[in-house]
C-alpha cells in the first residue's frame with residue numbers, strides 16, 4: 276500500500292469482544308468475538324437487525340459494560356474526556372434547565388471551567404442553529420431541537436470520539452438535514468464518529484466505513500464505497516404487472532432459488548438466476564426488469580438473507 280494512503284492510527288480499537296447474558300437456564304451469546312476500529316476524521320456505522328449486538332458493543336466501547344473476553348484500546352490523551360455520546364436520543368438532558376444551562380452543566384462535569392463551558396455552550400448552540408433557544412427550558416423545545424441540544428451537549432468538552440445512536444430519529448426533515456450537515460463538518464474537523472442506526476439511507480450518506488453485525492458477529496465490514504462497489508454480483512429488480520399471491524406455487528419455486536418476493540417486486544441475485552426466475556414467472560405480465568445499483572440498504576438485505584440461509588452452502 277502507498278504509505279501516503281495509509282490510514283492514521285485508530286483512536287479506538289475493540290479486539291474480539293465477547294459478551295453473554297444469562298437467559299433462562301443458559302446463556303445468550305450477545306457478542307461472539309467482535310473487533311472494530313474507529314479512525315479520526317471518519318464515520319463508522321454499526322448496522323444490524325434488532326438484537327444483533329450493536330448496543331452491547333457500544334456500551335462496552337464506552338466503558339459502561341465489561342466484556343467477558345476481549346479488550347478495548349483507546350489511543351487518546353486526557354482520561355475520561357475522550358468520549359461524547361448521545362446514546363438515548365435526547366433523554367440525557369435535564370428537562371427543566373435551559374439548553375445553555377444543560378451545556379454549562381455537562382461542560383463543567385467534564386472538566387471545563389464554568390466560564391469556558393458557557394463560551395463553548397453558546398458557540399455550539401449557535402453552530403446547531405439554536406442560539407435563540409439558549410434560555411428556553413429543554414422540556415419546552417421540539418424533539419428535533421432537543422436532539423440538537425443533546426448533540427451539542429455531547430460535544431461541549433470537545434471530545435475526539437463521538438458515539439451517536441439514531442441521531443436523527445423522530446426529527447423533521449429540516450432538523451435531519453441540519454444534523455447530517457453538522458456530522459459531516461465534525462468528521463472533517465477530525466472527529467472519530469461511531470453511528471448506530473436503522474436508517475440505512477442516513478448511514479450510506481454519512482459513513483466512510485460500515486460494519487454489519489448479525490447475531491453477535493461481524494458479518495461484513497469495510498469502506499462503504501468499496502463494499503458497495505466490490506459486490507460481486509448484480510441484483511435485478513423485476514416488477515410484475517400483478518402481485519404474486521401468497522398461495523401461488525411460483526413463490527415456492529422462486530424462494531428455492533433464493534429470490535425475494537414482495538408483492539409485485541421480485542429481487543434476484545445474479546444473471547443466471549434472473550433467467551430462471553423469468554422462466555418461472557412466464558407468462559405473468561412484467562412491468563419492468565432493471566439492474567439495481569447496490570445501495571447500503573440492498574447490501575444489508577443481501578447480507579442478512581445470505582447469513583440466514585444455513586443450507587445455502589457454496590452457492591454463489
Ligand SMILES: Nc1ncnc2c1ncn2[C@@H]1O[C@H](COP(=O)(O)OP(=O)(O)OP(=O)(O)O)[C@@H](O)[C@H]1O
Nearest residue numbers: 296297303305323324325326327328329330331332
Ligand atoms: N442486560 C441484558 N440482559 C440480558 N440480555 C441482554 C441484555 N442486553 C442485551 N441483551 C440481549 O443481547 C442481544 C443483543 O442485544 P443488543 O441490545 O446489543 O442488540 P442491538 O443490536 O442493539 O438491538 P436493537 O437494534 O434492537 O437495539 C439481544 O438478544 C438482547 O436481548
